[in-house]
Amino acid sequence: MTPSVNLRDPRVKRTRQLLLQAFIALVEEQHNLHSISVKEVAERATVNRATFYAHFEDKYALLQCWMHQKYHQRLTSQFPASSTLQLSTLRQLIQSVFDVLALFRSYLKPGDRQYEPLFENVLQQELYTLLLRWLKQVPSEVSLQEEVGETTAQVISWAILGPATQWSRGDQTVSAEEMTQRVLSVVIAGLSPVITVA
Known part of the structure; x- marks a missing residue:
């Protein structure tokens, strides 16, 4: 995670939760962690890839x-x-x-x-x-x-x-x-x- 993200900010918490929910939904659908991409997670969470990378370094x-x-x-x-x-x-x-x-x-x-x-x-x-x-x-x-x-x-x-x-x-x-x-x-x-x- 980049140090510029303030984890106490309610908007940050909400975005992180959206990304986590999107990831979980994709895992449940695909049953394969390896095939899930950052692009898919961002699209499912209705955010852009830059927003994803502002919160997480990568899918790992x-x-x-x-x-x-x-x-x-x-x-x-x-x-x-x-x-x-x-x-x-x-x-x-x-x-x-x-x-x-x-x-x-x-x-x-x-x-x-x-x-x-x-x-x-x-x-x-x-x-x-x-x-x-x-x-x-x-x-x-x-x-x-x-x-x-x-x-x-x-x-x-x-x-x-x-x-x-x-x-x-x-x-x-x-x-x-x-x-x-x-x-x-x-x-x-x-x-x-x-x-x-x-």
């Missing part, structure tokens, strides 16, 4: 924005602002990653494999953000220094995403529930000083 940036929005909404509905770092919420978060990756793979066409790293990057960023929020809410007597908290959130987000990605790309002979439990046991060890069992 639009796709990434859409993925962030979708996964962020899912996490927000599952984990409201009042949620905290507990064994139960951590288990639910890990299970969510396995579920989302399985769903993503079910929609992925052979020609769309190039989008896998983009989607996985979005998942990791959203996981990191949520984990960091939880770590910042830890009671002061066990809280981590800010830079340690950021590193912890980074490491744990990848510790969750790595096995989930490998599982989703494989034959999935082990159930998502079993994999969730395996990942949880490893992640808990890393978070033992700050996690509460509930």
Whole structure:
């Protein structure tokens, strides 16, 4: 996205939403991310290509924005602002990653494999953000220094995403529930000083 766009401007929000809606409609019609062009998205949104490029660098940036929005909404509905770092919420978060990756793979066409790293990057960023929020809410007597908290959130987000990605790309002979439990046991060890069992 170009830095000249003010995301707080209601007109900018409206235009971005039109572009996202147009993109989603085209995905649903064509069932193929690769074949969708910027021209088609702009025409469907009833804006010109220059307007598209004022909001997004290319269709991959639009796709990434859409993925962030979708996964962020899912996490927000599952984990409201009042949620905290507990064994139960951590288990639910890990299970969510396995579920989302399985769903993503079910929609992925052979020609769309190039989008896998983009989607996985979005998942990791959203996981990191949520984990960091939880770590910042830890009671002061066990809280981590800010830079340690950021590193912890980074490491744990990848510790969750790595096995989930490998599982989703494989034959999935082990159930998502079993994999969730395996990942949880490893992640808990890393978070033992700050996690509460509930």
